[in-house]
Amino acid sequence: MLGFKHGRKIALAPLLARLIAQRLSMVKADWVIVPVPLHRWRLWRRGFNQSALLGRELAKATGATLLVDGLVRSKPTPMLGGMGRAARMRALSGAITVNPRQAGSLHGKSVLLVDDVLTSGSTSDACVKALKRAGAGRVVVGCFARVLDEALDVV
Numbered sequence: 001m002l003g004f005k006h007g008r009k010i011a012l013a014p015l016l017a018r019l020i021a022q023r024l025s026m027v028k029a030d031w032v033i034v035p036v037p038l039h040r041w042r043l044w045r046r047g048f049n050q051s052a053l054l055g056r057e058l059a060k061a062t063g064a065t066l067l068v069d070g071l072v073r074s075k076p077t078p079m080l081g082g083m084g085r086a087a088r089m090r091a092l093s094g095a096i097t098v099n100p101r102q103a104g105s106l107h108g109k110s111v112l113l114v115d116d117v118l119t120s121g122s123t124s125d126a127c128v129k130a131l132k133r134a135g136a137g138r139v140v141v142g143c144f145a146r147v148l149d150e151a152l153d154v155v
Contacts, residue, residue: 010053016144017057020114024142027112029063032105032136034070036115036127037096041076055114058142064112070102071127088122096126098134107135112142119147 021027035051043049052068059066077091098106113127124141131139 010048010050013050013053014057016116017054017061020054020142020144021058021061024058024062024112024140026140027058027062027064027110027142030110031062031064031112032070032109033059033062033064033066033112033114034106034127034131035066035068036113036123037069037071037073039073039076039095042073050116051114054116054144055112058112058114062112065105067102067105069099070106070111071130072097072099085120085122088120089125092122092126096123096130098130103134106131108137110138110140111136112140115141115143117145117147118143 027033033055035049035055037051038046038049049068055066055068058064073095074097075095077095111131113124113131115124115127118124118141124143128139128141
């Protein structure tokens with residue numbers, strides 16, 4: 001995952017998305033796929049949003065609509081690696097909102113929220129809350145990797 005996210009191995013996106021899609025048989029063409037957003041400065045520095053790359057491939061596999069700008073990270077957040085759940089929640093407070101131009105596309109829809117790694121769940125929680133406030137129906141989180149709680153206790 002580190003090679004994909006930080007090592008610019010973006011060619012891994014189709015393989016990783018296929019592996020995610022195998023667990024998401026409920027996602028159909030009437031769903032909307034929304035990647036976890038990066039703040040514009042981080043996107044500019046990194047050059048890509050790894051969740052958006054996964055979302056693009058998942059949209060191809062499922063026929064669902066990709067809303068790459070469905071969510072916006074409106075304030076920069078520090079790198080969350082190494083932070084505990086409470087610190088992550090504080091850092092994300094008010095950082096993620098629904099893009100007002102896409103709110104109508106989310107209302108009443110089943111949404112697949114795509115992330116690369118689910119660590120504490122704080123980022124997903126912030127995204128799901130924003131999607132639900134915008135009227136999204138069902139929200140399912142799809143990710144490639146999950147950090148076990150035992151590993152978080154070490155941090």
